[in-house]
Amino acid sequence: MPVQDDKDLDMNPKSLTSPDGQSPSVPYIHKIGVPPKPNLLKEFKTTVKETFFADDPLRSFKDQPKSRKIILGAQAIFPILEWGKDYNIKKFRGDLIAGLTIASLCIPQDIGYSKLANLKPQYGLYSSFVPPLIYAFMGSSRDIAIGPVAVVSLLLGTLVRKEYDPKTETDEYLRLIFTATFFSGITQATLGVLRLGFLIDFLSHAAVVGFMGGAAITISLQQLKGFLGISTEHFTKETDVISVMKSVFKSAHHGWNWQTIVIGTSFLAFLLVAKYIGKKNKKLFWVPAIGPLISVILSTSFVYITHANDDGVAIVGKIDKRINPPSLDKIYFSGDNLLKGFRIGVEAGMIALTEAVAIGRTFASMKDYKVDGNKEMVALGTMNVVGSMTSCYVATGSFSRSAVNYMAGCQTAVSNIVMSIVVLLTVKFLTPLFKYTPNAILASIIISAVIGLIDIDAAILIWKIDKFDFIACLGAFLGVVFDSVETGLLIAVAISFAKILLQVTRPRTAVLGKIPMTEVYRNVGQYPEANKIPGVLIVRVDSAVYFSNSNYIKERILRWLTEEEENLKATYQPKIQFLIVELSPVTDIDTSGIHAFEELHRSLQKRDVQLVLANPGQQVLDKLYAVGFPDLIGENKIFLTVADAVHTCSPKLHQDV
Numbered sequence: 001m002p003v004q005d006d007k008d009l010d011m012n013p014k015s016l017t018s019p020d021g022q023s024p025s026v027p028y029i030h031k032i033g034v035p036p037k038p039n040l041l042k043e044f045k046t047t048v049k050e051t052f053f054a055d056d057p058l059r060s061f062k063d064q065p066k067s068r069k070i071i072l073g074a075q076a077i078f079p080i081l082e083w084g085k086d087y088n089i090k091k092f093r094g095d096l097i098a099g100l101t102i103a104s105l106c107i108p109q110d111i112g113y114s115k116l117a118n119l120k121p122q123y124g125l126y127s128s129f130v131p132p133l134i135y136a137f138m139g140s141s142r143d144i145a146i147g148p149v150a151v152v153s154l155l156l157g158t159l160v161r162k163e164y165d166p167k168t169e170t171d172e173y174l175r176l177i178f179t180a181t182f183f184s185g186i187t188q189a190t191l192g193v194l195r196l197g198f199l200i201d202f203l204s205h206a207a208v209v210g211f212m213g214g215a216a217i218t219i220s221l222q223q224l225k226g227f228l229g230i231s232t233e234h235f236t237k238e239t240d241v242i243s244v245m246k247s248v249f250k251s252a253h254h255g256w257n258w259q260t261i262v263i264g265t266s267f268l269a270f271l272l273v274a275k276y277i278g279k280k281n282k283k284l285f286w287v288p289a290i291g292p293l294i295s296v297i298l299s300t301s302f303v304y305i306t307h308a309n310d311d312g313v314a315i316v317g318k319i320d321k322r323i324n325p326p327s328l329d330k331i332y333f334s335g336d337n338l339l340k341g342f343r344i345g346v347e348a349g350m351i352a353l354t355e356a357v358a359i360g361r362t363f364a365s366m367k368d369y370k371v372d373g374n375k376e377m378v379a380l381g382t383m384n385v386v387g388s389m390t391s392c393y394v395a396t397g398s399f400s401r402s403a404v405n406y407m408a409g410c411q412t413a414v415s416n417i418v419m420s421i422v423v424l425l426t427v428k429f430l431t432p433l434f435k436y437t438p439n440a441i442l443a444s445i446i447i448s449a450v451i452g453l454i455d456i457d458a459a460i461l462i463w464k465i466d467k468f469d470f471i472a473c474l475g476a477f478l479g480v481v482f483d484s485v486e487t488g489l490l491i492a493v494a495i496s497f498a499k500i501l502l503q504v505t506r507p508r509t510a511v512l513g514k515i516p517m518t519e520v521y522r523n524v525g526q527y528p529e530a531n532k533i534p535g536v537l538i539v540r541v542d543s544a545v546y547f548s549n550s551n552y553i554k555e556r557i558l559r560w561l562t563e564e565e566e567n568l569k570a571t572y573q574p575k576i577q578f579l580i581v582e583l584s585p586v587t588d589i590d591t592s593g594i595h596a597f598e599e600l601h602r603s604l605q606k607r608d609v610q611l612v613l614a615n616p617g618q619q620v621l622d623k624l625y626a627v628g629f630p631d632l633i634g635e636n637k638i639f640l641t642v643a644d645a646v647h648t649c650s651p652k653l654h655q656d657v
Contacts, residue, residue: 079375080137083412091411098410099418101289102145102401106419107426108292109148109401109449111316111434112442115226116153116219117393118166119177121434122320124148128423130324131383131395132416138379140372142412143363144356145401145419146383150450151215152352152394154222155485156180158239159344163337167232176341179332182388183345188353189381197373200354204499206466207492208354209458210473214480214488216453217241223443224248227264229257229312241481257312263302264440267295271448285407292445296437304436314439319431323424328389345394347489349384352396356380359397363406400449468499507543509556511564512582512642519643521582533646535574537564540582545593554596557581558603578649579609582642583616594627601633610634612649614642 064072075082106128114124128147135146157166160180164173191197221244225235228248236247274291278284302308309315332338357376364371384394405415463470472495480488510523513530521538524530532538539557543549557579565576589597601611611633616624621638624630630638639645 076375077378078137079140080413087412087414092414094409094411095414096418098405098408098415100422101286101408102405102415103419103422103426104290104293105401105404106145106147106398107423108296108442108445109398110423111319111437112446113148113150113153115439115442116150116222116446117148117157117177118161118173119157119393120320121316122322122427122431123391123393124153125319125423125427125431126324126390127387127392127395129420129427130390130392131387132420134383134386135379136413136416136420138375138382139360139413140370140375140379141360141364141397142369143367143402143406143410144360144397144413145405146416147395147398147401147419148393149352149355149396149398150219150446151212151355151453151485152348152396154215154219154239155351155489156344156348156394158485159347161237163340172337175330175332176337176344177393178327178330178388178391179337179341180344180348181384181392181394182331183342184349184352184394185345185381185384185386185388187346187349187381188377188384191353192374192377192379192381195374197357197377200350200357202496202500203350203354203493204469204472204496206462206469206473207476207496208358209455209462210476211480211488211492212453213455213459214477215485216450217481218485219450220447221245223447226314226439226443227261227268227447229260229314229440239485240483257314259308259311259313260438260440263299263308263313263438264444267299267441268444268447271295271444272451275448282407285404289404289408292448295441295445296434299441300434300437303438308438309436316434316437316439316442319427319434321428321431323427324390324392326389327391331388347486348394349381351489352384352394353377353380355399356397359399359402363402366406400452468502472496472499501548504543504546505548506552507541507549509542509553509560510540511560512538512540514646519641521642521646533650535576536578536580536646536649537561537576538580538582538642538646540585542585544588545586545596546588546590547592550590550593550596553593554600554603557600561604561607561609576609578612578645579604580612580614580642580645580649582614583620584614586620587617589620589623594623594629597629598632610649611637612645613638614645615640 071081107125110124110128111121112124114121117123132146135144139146156177160166160173160176163176166173191199218239218241221241222239224230224244225232228251230248230251234247234251236243238244271288271291275288278286278288303313303315332341357371357373360371360376361373380396384392387393387395408415459470459473462473472492475495476488476492478488479491510525511532512521513524513527513532514521515527515530522530523540524532537560539560541553541557543553545553561576561579568575597611604611613624613633616638624638636648639648
């Protein structure tokens with residue numbers, strides 16, 4: 001008969017009754033039958049389906065007429081066709097207000113973020129026009145706001161600047177930016193099409209917290225150039241804290257611009273107060289949302305009226321009024337720059353994807369709807385591929401703008417369309433008004449925006465929960481702050497993988513004892529009242545048994561046995577005659593795992609100890625029978641529960657006595 005989960009069965013006294021419901025003096029022992037011979041093709045199909053199609057995306061297509069399948073296929077690619085059927089004026093009112101609100105926030109941010117990427121201001125605005133439009137039609141999140149973000153802008157600017165100087169090699173630099181954006185989109189879309197979205201989950205939450213916090217510090221330090229009025233030639237091209245602070249203090253004798261410092265400090269204080277007000281009173285969310293735009297308007301007016309730019313206050317300058325010129329011909333499709341663009345694009349694309357998916361899931365859980373991760377990847381990838389052909393650089397979901405979008409009452413992705421239209425009108429008609437915008441204001445806006453990426457509470461919580469997770473968090477943080485964004489990312493990935501490898505290669509095992517007055521067997525370390533069974537050692541393996549950990553599990557079980565035998569010998573108690581291995585947590589086993597159990601059986605034979613298995617899962621049981629393992633250890637040595645195994649072994653122990 002098929003194996004059942006014994007977690008609830010152990011707690012139920014009926015598990016030890018006979019099939020007719022009576023309670024005999026001798027408990028009824030549940031038998032595990034020989035499993036049917038597995039169908040290899042069916043097993044392979046099931047494994048592939050659960051790995052790549054666990055959500056069964058074709059379920060809705062079954063038993064549907066051809067015309068309906070076409071409609072469903074179109075809706076799968078363009079979710080707007082599905083929710084658009086129920087769209088009404090009430091929803092549009094919420095989307096209109098939200099779109100206008102996030103547009104007021106994104107315009108000054110985009111100009112600032114473009115400087116992080118070492119690009120002219122218009123490229124930041126371009127990236128908030130085309131990508132959000134495409135996402136609105138293809139994305140599955142109702143709340144995410146699309147556009148350039150600080151971390152990706154800095155990462156892209158740092159990596160591309162290592163190849164070309166943005167000042168002296170402007171054309172090559174810009175072409176590599178577009179190439180990286182193209183491959184960023186290709187990477188994201190490919191992950192979605194192949195349904196490999198689970199790969200981004202390998203970057204742990206702790207590593208992301210550390211990486212984002214370090215990036216926020218690095219981004220803020222980069223703004224000291226504009227905040228203090230330091231000229232480009234006197235400011236380092238490195239991003240680590242030591243290089244930046246050295247260049248800041250060395251530039252002091254060249255003269256910081258006091259007018260710039262006054263402007264930057266005043267408006268930074270204004271933005272932080274606005275953010276505080278919005279945080280304290282959720283109804284005033286619009287205050288921090290429009291704060292950056294108000295700062296730009298006031299500071300620009302001040303510089304224009306006082307001619308402060310003549311006194312050394314650096315300004316944005318002229319912004320191109322063209323609407324997203326085509327850039328397909330600027331993408332490298334051959335040569336060394338193709339490989340450079342591919343490498344940079346993959347790195348930027350993965351970070352952008354991680355941020356967007358995390359944001360989408362967060363707001364979806366708050367509104368209780370589902371975000372399809374694979375559709376999100378395809379949507380994000382498509383918008384970046386098209387964006388690379390229309391003078392945009394890597395765009396993704398922005399947490400600050402998405403939070404404002406959510407609090408402003410957005411109903412659907414139409415808020416992104418509204419924002420795009422506002423950005424379009426700004427590029428076409430209002431960019432001359434930004435000519436006298438001081439760089440210090442952009443620095444203040446960026447600093448106030450990225451401060452929220454430093455999540456101290458999350459770091460403290462990580463420390464309390466898991467010290468190894470905290471090491472990952474701290475390693476990523478220090479890597480970004482003291483070397484580069486790229487190093488921090490590599491450390492974050494490396495530590496995340498190291499944790500996975502450690503958990504896989506060194507799984508937990510536990511010795512079980514019987515809880516008094518029950519038939520429940522639990523970890524004696526967790527439950528001190530649990531009693532060990534004389535003559536029996538019960539060990540639970542809390543992991544699948546693979547080639548990576550099978551030898552360790554075998555050796556650990558033998559160490560448990562050795563330690564237990566030494567303790568029994570010291571107290572003159574009967575020796576161990578049965579070793580029961582509880583396999584309910586073991587979800588799978590491979591050839592190496594079975595070989596390790598065979599070696600374990602041979603080692604136990606030399607010690608005159610019998611091996612007994614309890615509650616193996618169906619997949620494990622199938623493989624054990626396939627190699628004839630039950631015949632090796634002896635008949636009736638595999639049981640449904642630990643209680644059954646103990647009751648079977650106990651009479652033999654009494655007979656020996």
